[in-house]
Amino acid sequence: MAFTAQDVKTLREMTNVGMMDCKKALQACDGDMDKAVDWLREKGLAKAAKKAGRIAAEGMAYARVCPECGRGVIVEVNCETDFCAKSELFTAFVKDIAKTILNENPSDIDALMNCKYEGSTLTVAEILPEKVMSIGENLQLRRFARFDNGTNIAYVHMGGTRAVLVNLAVEGGINATEIGKNVAMQIAAMNPKYWDKSLVPQADLDHERDVQVALMDNDPKMASKPQAIKEKIAAGKLNAFFKENCLLQQEFVRSDLFQGSVEGYIADAAKKLGGSVKFVDAIHYIKGEGIEKKEEDFAAEVAKQMNQGK
Numbered sequence: 341m342a343f344t345a346q347d348v349k350t351l352r353e354m355t356n357v358g359m360m361d362c363k364k365a366l367q368a369c370d371g372d373m374d375k376a377v378d379w380l381r382e383k384g385l386a387k388a389a390k391k392a393g394r395i396a397a398e399g400m401a402y403a404r405v406c407p408e409c410g411r412g413v414i415v416e417v418n419c420e421t422d423f424c425a426k427s428e429l430f431t432a433f434v435k436d437i438a439k440t441i442l443n444e445n446p447s448d449i450d451a452l453m454n455c456k457y458e459g460s461t462l463t464v465a466e467i468l469p470e471k472v473m474s475i476g477e478n479l480q481l482r483r484f485a486r487f488d489n490g491t492n493i494a495y496v497h498m499g500g501t502r503a504v505l506v507n508l509a510v511e512g513g514i515n516a517t518e519i520g521k522n523v524a525m526q527i528a529a530m531n532p533k534y535w536d537k538s539l540v541p542q543a544d545l546d547h548e549r550d551v552q553v554a555l556m557d558n559d560p561k562m563a564s565k566p567q568a569i570k571e572k573i574a575a576g577k578l579n580a581f582f583k584e585n586c587l588l589q590q591e592f593v594r595s596d597l598f599q600g601s602v603e604g605y606i607a608d609a610a611k612k613l614g615g616s617v618k619f620v621d622a623i624h625y626i627k628g629e630g631i632e633k634k635e636e637d638f639a640a641e642v643a644k645q646m647n648q649g650k
Contacts, residue, residue: 343371373475382554397628398425400500404438405492412492413441413486416625420477420547493520497528506622512615519609532587548573
């Protein structure tokens with residue numbers, strides 16, 4: 341598998357390792373990005389790195405909770421440019437799509453296209469061409485999800501670069517909005533791979549143990565130890581893996597409010613309010629996550645347009 345200079349740059353951003361070592365990793369792994377991350381970790385050059393899809397699309401991630409019924413929705417809509425994504429016309433369109441999903445409860449994007457658009461007698465499919473014309477760019481309804489039960493809290497970061505919808509089970513008649521918002525901000529900031537350590541697949545645990553054993557194999561001080569000892573040490577290091585990758589086991593980022601894990605913060609904050617709160621689920625959308633976008637040479641594009649105008 342071939343790799344490009346952009347792949348080297350991406351690997352460096354993911355691992356914070358030097359360019360030459362990133363290039364060596366990609367060469368050793370035939371351009372496979374995930375294997376290259378593990379290669380660098382096994383060599384002791386990188387800490388655990390998120391293998392999230394590269395973010396390369398414009399638009400907006402948005403979350404909303406209905407003030408009347410309490411249902412929550414999260415949606416991502418894509419456009420072509422950042423300029424468009426920040427425009428009032430586009431943001432209003434995204435918010436209307438969210439309201440449409442709350443009102444109509446479509447099962448998927450195809451069903452959404454057949455729903456009546458918010459404040460109109462037209463369907464979403466019928467209104468979309470009009471919005472493309474008025475906004476001036478191609479628009480794509482990429483994904484959405486809803487929570488119908490429990491207590492829902494929505495959080496939108498930096499005008500829609502990220503959106504989080506948190507679902508809690510609340511008892512005792514308390515207002516858990518602030519708790520939910522702080523948990524949502526934790527998710528946006530740390531982007532945990534799992535919500536709880538109990539949800540980590542066995543295959544991922546086995547993989548992490550293998551990485552830790554390989555790391556010791558490459559450490560002159562540890563290489564001579566028996567394999568069984570290395571595997572026992574690797575198993576003991578899983579708590580560090582959980583603290584980095586699992587939301588409820590992560591260190592709570594708002595240390596001014598609570599020092600400890602996220603699950604500790606939730607329990608402590610709920611107790612202070614006189615009730616109980618349990619984290620149930622959440623959805624985190626990152627604008628453009630996993631979408632490959634063609635790299636444009638802006639100067640070359642401008643020159644090309646100027647030449648066409650001659």
